[in-house]
Structures are given as C-alpha cells and as structure tokens.
Amino acid sequence: MAAYVISEVDARDPQGFETYRTMAAPTIARYGGRYLVRGGPAALAEGGPEPKTIIVVEFPSMERLREWYASPEYAEALKVRRTALDRRLIFVEGVAPV
Numbered sequence: 001m002a003a004y005v006i007s008e009v010d011a012r013d014p015q016g017f018e019t020y021r022t023m024a025a026p027t028i029a030r031y032g033g034r035y036l037v038r039g040g041p042a043a044l045a046e047g048g049p050e051p052k053t054i055i056v057v058e059f060p061s062m063e064r065l066r067e068w069y070a071s072p073e074y075a076e077a078l079k080v081r082r083t084a085l086d087r088r089l090i091f092v093e094g095v096a097p098v
Contacts, residue, residue, distance in 0.1 A: 002094035003062035005033075005069075007055040009087040016084030023077035031068035033059045062093050 011017040028035070037056035044050050059065040068074055069091075081087070 001061060001096055003059050003065045004036075004092050004094060005055075005057040005059070005065060006090040006092060007057075007087050008051065009053045009055065009085045011053070011085045013084045016080055020077055020080045020084045023080060024074065027068060027071060027073040027077060028057055030073060031059065031071065032064050033057045033068060058094075062091065065091060 009017075025035075034057065035055070036058050037054055039053045039055060042051040042054050059068065
C-alpha cells in the first residue's frame with residue numbers, strides 16, 4: 001500500500017532550501033518515491049493558518065518511506081535542512097486499491 005510524506009515548509013535560507021531540494025530529490029527516487037506536489041500554489045479552503053509551501057511525496061509503502069527517511073543518503077540532505085528551513089513532516093499510509 002502506498003505511503004505519503006506531507007511536508008509544510010518555511011524557507012529560512014532560500015539558497016540553502018534549493019540545496020536541500022537538489023540533494024533530497026535523488027534520494028527520494030532511489031527509494032521509489034515520486035513527487036505529487038512540489039510547492040505549487042496552495043489555497044486555504046477551511047481553517048487556519050494560511051498554508052506555507054506544501055510538498056507531497058508518494059512511496060510504494062510505509063516501509064520504503066521509513067527506509068528513505070533513515071537512509072545515509074538522506075541524512076546528508078537533513079544536515080542542510082536543519083539550517084535552511086522549518087517544516088512540519090507527516091507520514092501517512094494510503095488506502096488499499098479497490
């Protein structure tokens with residue numbers, strides 16, 4: 001069953017954010033992930049506060065998602081992330097195909 005990473009990010013350092021994105025993308029692909037949403041315009045429909053930059057990545061399974069997140073490849077990108085951006089990171093499992 002597919003699993004998803006949902007990130008809401010706020011760039012503190014635009015150049016660092018771009019470096020992080022460049023480093024993270026190949027690690028995501030290596031573990032079978034693919035971007036579904038990558039920072040396009042977001043509109044608030046209900047509730048608050050206003051959304052920040054939203055990224056959604058699909059992985060083939062929660063196991064692969066967790067392998068990616070704990071991987072040595074992604075650890076290098078995480079070092080950059082710490083100073084480049086603030087984020088909320090959510091892991092969620094999808095629904096079984098009907």
